Amino acid sequence: MFYLRRFSYLAVVACIALTPAPLVAEPNPPETAKPSAEMVRLVDEYFNETKMIDALRINNDCLFNVANIEQCACATDAKMLAKLKSAWIVAVAKETDPAKIQEKMKQQWRKTFAPAQMRYLIAFYRSPTGRKVTKALVKEQPKGVDIEEPMAKIIQATRKAILLKIADTLGGVESQVDLMLGVARATATGMQSAVPKNQPRMAIDDINRTIAAQKNQVMTVLEPMLAPGYHLAFKKLSDDELSEYLAHLSSPTGSSIYKRGLQIYQTVMNETATAIGNRFGRILQSQDS
Numbered sequence: 252m253f254y255l256r257r258f259s260y261l262a263v264v265a266c267i268a269l270t271p272a273p274l275v276a277e278p279n280p281p282e283t284a285k286p287s288a289e290m291v292r293l294v295d296e297y298f299n300e301t302k303m304i305d306a307l308r309i310n311n312d313c314l315f316n317v318a319n320i321e322q323c324a325c326a327t328d329a330k331m332l333a334k335l336k337s338a339w340i341v342a343v344a345k346e347t348d349p350a351k352i353q354e355k356m357k358q359q360w361r362k363t364f365a366p367a368q369m370r371y372l373i374a375f376y377r378s379p380t381g382r383k384v385t386k387a388l389v390k391e392q393p394k395g396v397d398i399e400e401p402m403a404k405i406i407q408a409t410r411k412a413i414l415l416k417i418a419d420t421l422g423g424v425e426s427q428v429d430l431m432l433g434v435a436r437a438t439a440t441g442m443q444s445a446v447p448k449n450q451p452r453m454a455i456d457d458i459n460r461t462i463a464a465q466k467n468q469v470m471t472v473l474e475p476m477l478a479p480g481y482h483l484a485f486k487k488l489s490d491d492e493l494s495e496y497l498a499h500l501s502s503p504t505g506s507s508i509y510k511r512g513l514q515i516y517q518t519v520m521n522e523t524a525t526a527i528g529n530r531f532g533r534i535l536q537s538q539d540s
Contacts, residue, residue: 286361293369294360298353302389307349315433315527317344342531346523359515368508380495387485406482413493414481420500424473428466430517436462439526447450
């Protein structure tokens with residue numbers, strides 16, 4: 252059965268999404284513009300304030316954990332499964348250096364956002380509530396906790412409503428499922444590229460159909476986990492602090508920054524997954540030759 256081994260990977264999405272009150276209107280710089288020294292400094296400050304590199308380590312452990320091979324592999328032979336796991340561990344270790352992934356994200360943030368947007372984000376993360384949110388999302392995540400539906404019954408109704416609004420503002424279950432399935436698609440596509448030409452490959456359309464067929468099933472499984480998962484993540488924040496966080500997320504500027512930031516994050520994760528798939532395939536191919 253598919254389940255969230257950890258809810259922690261949402262830390263990355265949430266860190267991108269957090270934003271202060273609406274900004275004074277200032278157009279985003281063109282993505283082709285060379286970032287200024289000020290913009291380089293501001294993005295560095297933002298990533299430091301949000302502990303992004305720690306969030307990426309959590310994210311990598313969840314999205315690319317070797318347990319995914321055990322859940323997804325069709326091999327029933329113990330030796331074959333061990334071979335797949337060994338190749339996967341090597342591929343992931345080579346392609347998921349958090350510092351390198353963070354630098355890819357920084358490059359996109361420098362080209363995409365304006366200095367005023369970064370200053371407001373930094374100001375929020377330096378506020379008492381912003382610091383508590385970062386600490387809750389990155390430093391105090393429950394480790395190895397399986398989230399079960401009955402937990403939802405112990406959450407007070409008002410708090411649950413706030414948590415669900417936060418989740419909805421962050422894209423809800425669908426955005427999380429799209430992220431995970433996007434990574435799965437990129438990994439599978441990368442693996443296929445390493446298959447020798449004289450051997451059968453799975454067509455990209457077949458991969459897409461297989462992934463799409465899983466979406467509703469996965470969403471059905473994850474939907475009951477949403478409120479309990481956010482409850483675990485934010486258990487040390489008061490209802491008032493959660494409401495302040497929600498206001499930041501749902502502001503017009505906050506929403507636009509989140510949407511673009513999430514696109515950057517998903518693109519980088521898909522590129523990482525493709526690289527893992529390519530290397531995984533090459534390792535297996537070299538072992539068979």
